Amino acid sequence: MHQFISQPWPWYVSGLAISAVMFLLVFFGKNFGFSSNFRHICAACGASKYSKFFDYDWRSYMWSLVFLLGTVIGGFIAGNFLTSTEAVQISEATIQDLGELGLAAPTGLQPTEIFDFNQVATLPTLVLVVLGGFLVGFGTRWAGGCTSGHAISGLSNLQLPSLIAVIGFFIGGLVTTFLLLPLIF
Amino acid sequence: MKLIKFLLVGILFGIIMAKSEAVSWYRIQEMFRFQAFHMYGIIGVAVVLGAIGTALIKKFKLKDVTGTPIKFEPKEKGWKRYLFGGTIFGLGWAMTGACPGPMFVSLGYGYWMFALAILMAILGTFFYGVVKDRLPH
Numbered sequence: 001m002h003q004f005i006s007q008p009w010p011w012y013v014s015g016l017a018i019s020a021v022m023f024l025l026v027f028f029g030k031n032f033g034f035s036s037n038f039r040h041i042c043a044a045c046g047a048s049k050y051s052k053f054f055d056y057d058w059r060s061y062m063w064s065l066v067f068l069l070g071t072v073i074g075g076f077i078a079g080n081f082l083t084s085t086e087a088v089q090i091s092e093a094t095i096q097d098l099g100e101l102g103l104a105a106p107t108g109l110q111p112t113e114i115f116d117f118n119q120v121a122t123l124p125t126l127v128l129v130v131l132g133g134f135l136v137g138f139g140t141r142w143a144g145g146c147t148s149g150h151a152i153s154g155l156s157n158l159q160l161p162s163l164i165a166v167i168g169f170f171i172g173g174l175v176t177t178f179l180l181l182p183l184i185f
Numbered sequence: 186m187k188l189i190k191f192l193l194v195g196i197l198f199g200i201i202m203a204k205s206e207a208v209s210w211y212r213i214q215e216m217f218r219f220q221a222f223h224m225y226g227i228i229g230v231a232v233v234l235g236a237i238g239t240a241l242i243k244k245f246k247l248k249d250v251t252g253t254p255i256k257f258e259p260k261e262k263g264w265k266r267y268l269f270g271g272t273i274f275g276l277g278w279a280m281t282g283a284c285p286g287p288m289f290v291s292l293g294y295g296y297w298m299f300a301l302a303i304l305m306a307i308l309g310t311f312f313y314g315v316v317k318d319r320l321p322h
Contacts (some may be wrong), residue, residue, distance in 0.1 A: 070195015172275020
């Protein structure tokens, strides 16, 4: 059993389980949207002094911050007790494309070229982690949601705004992938 | 104690995202290069089942655990914030290889660099809060 769940999970199991997570939250009287947590964290840190956007009762979203804590613990469990020795099984074509950028084939879950602490002062890490992180926080709030709130919850509820947001996600993602990454590496 | 169930659902979500490799920078690259079905399969199955479930909840007017009828709030009308904000998020998604949830999953997994990405995302949200009235919505 342990060996069975430690293998990488197929997409249909993951898709099914993500929709289960969404419906559990819905039946608990909440909704599935992760990026609002950045706003709650700002509000909890006293950001209301600088913008009315953060002036609300963030404590009523404690459930969401607890959910966030759960995801960290879930990652810890997966990374320590459910690890498979395999590298991420991405397609040959992707390995080849990334190789042309100077990235080695995967040996684990994340590329050490970007996410190893010894790389913190290198250009790729500074741009991809520092600027990338900033854009995720800025863009999700401007768009009013991320993959969970728009792509999954919003599209499930057949919301046109969510479809526009997802189109935006892809415009941005394609620009980074095909225009920015070759400049950075 | 009411919060425990959210912790458990969060743990489940974290394990799913890690074990299906949806938190991997490589998988996001593969998705944006249209070189595998994996990420489209994950999101596609979640959306199709989500749409069926959402329609059933509406049709049968189901209630949540507190007995309150479940309502799905429609998103505000408009397109600017969704297109512009969405594009900015997309730029960052392909850079970090992570949307907000997976950043925290990867941190728990042991990739400490995501603490920096999370800190920057919090700053990005803070910046949005400060300049929001000057942005088109």
